[in-house]
Amino acid sequence: MQQPRFPITDDHMHIDPMNGIGITAVKEFARSGGTHIFLVTKPSWSxxxxxxxxxxxxxxxxxxITIADECKEAGVTAFPILGVHPAEISRLIGRMSLPEAEALMVGALGIAAEYVKNGDAIALKSGRPHYEVDAEVWDASNRVLSSALHFSAECGCAVQLHAESGPCSDVVQMAGDVGMPIDRIVKHFATPDTPLHPSFIASHESIPEAAMEGRAFTMESDYIDERDRPGSVLGPRSVPRFTLRHLEADRLSEEAVWRIHAEIPERVYGVEITI
Incomplete structure (x- = not known):
């Protein structure tokens, strides 16, 4: 395989050897020019x-963490991001009370923070339901999210948020309350109006304009890696392919590619991205 000229980083990818194609997806990513993955924990039911x-x-x-090590064996650097999917709350309250579900999720985030402190992971994952829920569930989910922000501030790490579409502007105040910098709060599947750090889906039409404006953002596939959902979100090759298409069409400069795929994620996550 030819040495790439620059890093290409997918800011939100899942690899699932049990339900998907596993490391085969990582190899497809690498063959398309991908070099680095932020590997996000899947929900417990997976x-x-x-x-x-x-x-x-x-x-x-x-x-x-094991899958991240296997990614490295396939020639791709993977950074584990651990946490609790916000949709867990909807499943949990089917078999326990809402306060018990909230406490379980907060406790699990605390354990994820231990892995970050030990150097086995680089960031946390949290959020709130991206679908309609009762007010009580919404409030409990926001308390879980606030706990994740607190743990991230305590660890000095970034946090990825899986939440509703839109700016999530209220998270700014939540972050301020616990001393969490908003430029290290990554809004997964972001829209341009977010005050948080946007991680744009690779096909987002705003990427060239955002790059031209010098905005700090990253790119993601949200690849799910499940055989029974093959067309869900984007495939493992999407971030390299869209990046290279923009580069070839002069919609992105090579300098912008370095910034999007190395300089910015290094700053957000506190990692080193080299080729």
Missing amino acids: FGIDAVTPDDFRPIYEKT
């Missing part, structure tokens, strides 16, 4: 786990 205590999330985190 692993057939019905969590009852926070410790039930440890096998999920350990599996994510």
Whole structure:
């Protein structure tokens, strides 16, 4: 494989050897020019786990870390991001009370923070439902999100938010309350109006304009890696392909590519991205 001229980084990707094609997707990413992945924990149900205590999330985190090591063996640097998918709350309240579900999720985020402190992961994942829920569930989800911001501030790490479409402007005040810098709060599947750090889906039409304006952003595929959902979101090759298309069409300069795929994620996540 030819040495790439610059890094190409996918800011939000899942790899699932149990339900998807696993490392084959990573190899497809690499063949298309991809070099680095921010590997995000999948929900507990992807692993057939019905969590009852926070410790039930440890096998999920350990599996994510193991997959990251396997990515490196395939020639791609993977940075594990651990946490609790916000949709967990909807499943949990089917078999426990809302306060119990909230406490479980906060406890699991605390365990994820331990992995960050130990150097086994580089960021946390949290958020709130991106679908309509009762007011009580929404409020509990916001308390979980606030706890994630607190843990991230305490660890000095970034946090990725899976939340509703739109700016999520209220998170700015939540972050200020716990001393979390908003430029290290990554809005997954972002829209340009967010005051948080935007991670744009690779096909987003605003990418060339945002780059021209000098805005700090990253790119993602949100690749899910599930055989029964092959067309869901974008495929593993999408970030390299869209980046290279923009480059070839002079919609992105090579300098902009370095900025999007190396300089900015280095600053947001506190990692080193080299080729």
